[in-house]
């Protein structure tokens with residue numbers, strides 16, 4: 001079988017970079033994006049990098065040609081932002097930009113790939129959400145709403161595409177050490193995590209690899225939590 005092809009949005013740093021490096025190590029071919037492709041500080045013979053702003057419709061439309069040429073089997077919707085503030089201080093602009101990037105972005109990029117997966121009768125959509133979407137977090141009404149939306153999108157799309165052998169799942173990380181959490185990760189937070197440490201990008205990447213493999217064939221519509229036990233239902 002030829003190497004599977006994966007698109008990873010937001011692949012230049014943080015969790016996305018961890019996912020890209022780990023997929024490359026496992027012989028996937030990867031098309032990784034971020035807003036400015038010149039910020040990628042690593043290369044690989046099986047890696048193509050591309051500029052894409054998931055919050056911008058014209059940028060997404062331009063990306064369609066690259067998707068059609070690449071013919072992905074797997075999509076990892078990882079790009080995301082936070083714009084935290086207490087609800088009474090949160091501007092409509094910050095609400096809109098988080099929903100537009102984290103939720104509308106996933107709608108736009110998934111639209112680009114699903115037709116090709118339907119033709120192949122095989123596909124994987126892996127959305128990176130957050131435990132904030134299930135447990136809530138003060139200062140994150142916009143972010144929590146966007147991630148809860150991602151989980152709900154995941155379930156409905158899984159039901160639409162299941163009969164065509166396309167699985168759709170989301171991964172909900174807890175606190176993972178990246179630029180996004182630099183300002184909020186302190187000892188008080190760590191003390192609340194049963195495993196007593198923040199997560200690494202590799203902790204998330206290993207689950208992406210599992211969901212991209214044949215071993216996960218019978219898992220769809222799920223939100224899988226990677227948080228050291230912080231949020232238990």
Ligand SMILES: NC(=O)c1ccc[n+]([C@@H]2O[C@H](COP(=O)([O-])OP(=O)(O)OC[C@H]3O[C@@H](n4cnc5c(N)ncnc54)[C@H](OP(=O)(O)O)[C@@H]3O)[C@@H](O)[C@H]2O)c1
Nearest residue numbers: 010014015034035053054055079080130173175176178180
């Ligand atoms: N870190 C955590 O603890 C944590 C926990 C739960 C969920 N998550 C989720 O995991 C994902 C990755 O987070 P991270 O911690 O790795 O964040 P990060 O270090 O801040 O990286 C964010 C990534 O998203 C990309 N991105 C942001 N806005 C974009 C846009 N409009 N178009 C295209 N790419 C865009 C960034 O690219 P640029 O370089 O172009 O900005 C970057 O590659 C996010 O969806 C986040 O919500 C993270």
